[in-house]
Amino acid sequence: SSIILLRGRTLSFLRWPESIDDHAAWRYEEDGGLLIRDGRIIAAGAYAQVEKQAGEGVEKIDHRPHLLLPGFIDAHGHFPQMQVIASYGAELLDWLNKYTFPEETKFANAQHGRRIARLFLNEMVRHGTTTVAAYCSVHKASAEAFFAESHDRNMLNIAGKVMMDRNAPDGVLDTPQSGYDDSKALIAEWHGKGRQHYAITPRFAITSSPEQLEMAGALCREHPDLHMQTHLSENHAEIAFTQELYPWSRDYTDVYEHYGLLGKRSLFGHCIHLSEREADALSGSGSVAVFCPTSNLFLGSGLFDYQRYRTRDKALRIAAATDVGGGTNYSMLRTMDEGYKVIALNGEKLNPFQSFWQLTRGNAEALSVAEKVGTLDEGTDADIVVLDANATPAMRLRMETVGSLAEELFLLQTLGDDRTVREVYVAGRPAKRDMAA
Numbered sequence: 263s264s265i266i267l268l269r270g271r272t273l274s275f276l277r278w279p280e281s282i283d284d285h286a287a288w289r290y291e292e293d294g295g296l297l298i299r300d301g302r303i304i305a306a307g308a309y310a311q312v313e314k315q316a317g318e319g320v321e322k323i324d325h326r327p328h329l330l331l332p333g334f335i336d337a338h339g340h341f342p343q344m345q346v347i348a349s350y351g352a353e354l355l356d357w358l359n360k361y362t363f364p365e366e367t368k369f370a371n372a373q374h375g376r377r378i379a380r381l382f383l384n385e386m387v388r389h390g391t392t393t394v395a396a397y398c399s400v401h402k403a404s405a406e407a408f409f410a411e412s413h414d415r416n417m418l419n420i421a422g423k424v425m426m427d428r429n430a431p432d433g434v435l436d437t438p439q440s441g442y443d444d445s446k447a448l449i450a451e452w453h454g455k456g457r458q459h460y461a462i463t464p465r466f467a468i469t470s471s472p473e474q475l476e477m478a479g480a481l482c483r484e485h486p487d488l489h490m491q492t493h494l495s496e497n498h499a500e501i502a503f504t505q506e507l508y509p510w511s512r513d514y515t516d517v518y519e520h521y522g523l524l525g526k527r528s529l530f531g532h533c534i535h536l537s538e539r540e541a542d543a544l545s546g547s548g549s550v551a552v553f554c555p556t557s558n559l560f561l562g563s564g565l566f567d568y569q570r571y572r573t574r575d576k577a578l579r580i581a582a583a584t585d586v587g588g589g590t591n592y593s594m595l596r597t598m599d600e601g602y603k604v605i606a607l608n609g610e611k612l613n614p615f616q617s618f619w620q621l622t623r624g625n626a627e628a629l630s631v632a633e634k635v636g637t638l639d640e641g642t643d644a645d646i647v648v649l650d651a652n653a654t655p656a657m658r659l660r661m662e663t664v665g666s667l668a669e670e671l672f673l674l675q676t677l678g679d680d681r682t683v684r685e686v687y688v689a690g691r692p693a694k695r696d697m698a699a
């Protein structure tokens with residue numbers, strides 16, 4: 263069994279920080295220690311205390327003066343869209359037809375899928391993200407490629423083969439039966455294998471027939487412990503087309519509701535233009551609304567009203583995500599920086615403790631994986647990111663005037679990116695260093 267002892271400034275959250283002075287919401291150790299055995303944190307706290315439990319011969323890694331946080335969690339991204347990111351000039355439906363669907367046809371080729379899965383998880387790790395809820399392409403082989411790569415790295419990831427059987431080119435279509443069968447086979451092979459989680463993944467209402475959504479609902483009933491992920495209320499043209507395709511529905515959310523797709527493990531990307539009824543339905547079912555700020559800005563989709571959803575009578579559960587390749591950056595720091603600006607446009611603010619809560623424990627709770635990741639609590643998996651607020655000349659200069667942890671976190675969010683990430687531990691293993699080698 264391998265034991266390592268990390269030293270640094272440790273920060274981890276217990277709950278949502280009500281304000282910048284709500285110190286009881288987080289645990290911060292100026293000289294902190296994390297003792298890790300077989301991929302798990304077995305002791306956390308003041309370094310002097312943790313060191314006493316370490317015993318002889320443990321490998322010590324000193325990260326001072328850097329910050330040690332739980333690895334970031336990205337609640338929604340598309341691994342087959344690495345060569346779609348930065349595609350110019352279209353809103354959602356045109357962007358899908360012109361760039362995204364043609365690109366995803368390439369994933370019929372298993373070798374291509376393996377290459378991109380490897381490069382995608384490299385980018386996740388380089389940017390400090392240790393868990394992602396990922397969409398694969400429609401092709402079973404793309405999900406196999408993703409899970410094989412994720413399993414090799416011992417990452418806790420959530421992923422699924424996209425189900426889509428209409429309104430897209432033939433090269434990215436399945437059928438209700440093949441989508442069901444392929445999903446079943448992938449669940450049997452990958453769900454619960456090591457740290458892998460399967461998500462039932464109907465792309466969205468426009469690209470699924472009623473028969474396919476029926477099948478997706480059947481999968482959810484047959485596997486209540488699985489996640490379900492899809493897109494909801496992202497764009498006005500999308501909403502109008504959905505209403506045409508499902509004329510009986512009260513609204514967009516009602517389509518998914520009708521087929522039994524709402525629930526505590528259901529993740530709905532975007533949720534920008536929800537009516538009060540729709541927000542109530544999501545809230546009542548415990549469903550999660552996923553905030554994708556860089557994507558929502560890039561595709562001109564709209565402004566997610568984070569603070570209204572969070573504070574309304576029937577509050578929504580919220581996660582945050584890159585939505586690469588509609589999203590424009592792999593970094594959850596860049597994502598929360600853009601998120602801050604979107605929230606500012608709605609006349610609200612998100613303080614840096616709230617942001618970092620969202621990136622870690624908040625997303626872990628939203629994805630129902632907080633028992634394992636998203637904190638530095640004893641007994642959880644050792645997925646850890648090491649952040650350097652002095653990583654660039656501009657950051658170093660600004661740090662000269664920074665006098666508090668809150669200011670440092672806000673600087674990390676505002677100027678930080680992959681350069682800020684000094685090391686990443688995945689299940690206790692230094693993943694960034696290993697990847698570079």
Ligand code: GUN
Nearest residue numbers: 340465466493557585588
């Ligand atoms: N809606 C359906 N598919 C997609 C996708 O790939 N990206 C985004 N942003 N929205 C979608």
Ligand code: FE
Nearest residue numbers: 338340531585
């Ligand atoms: Fe998406």
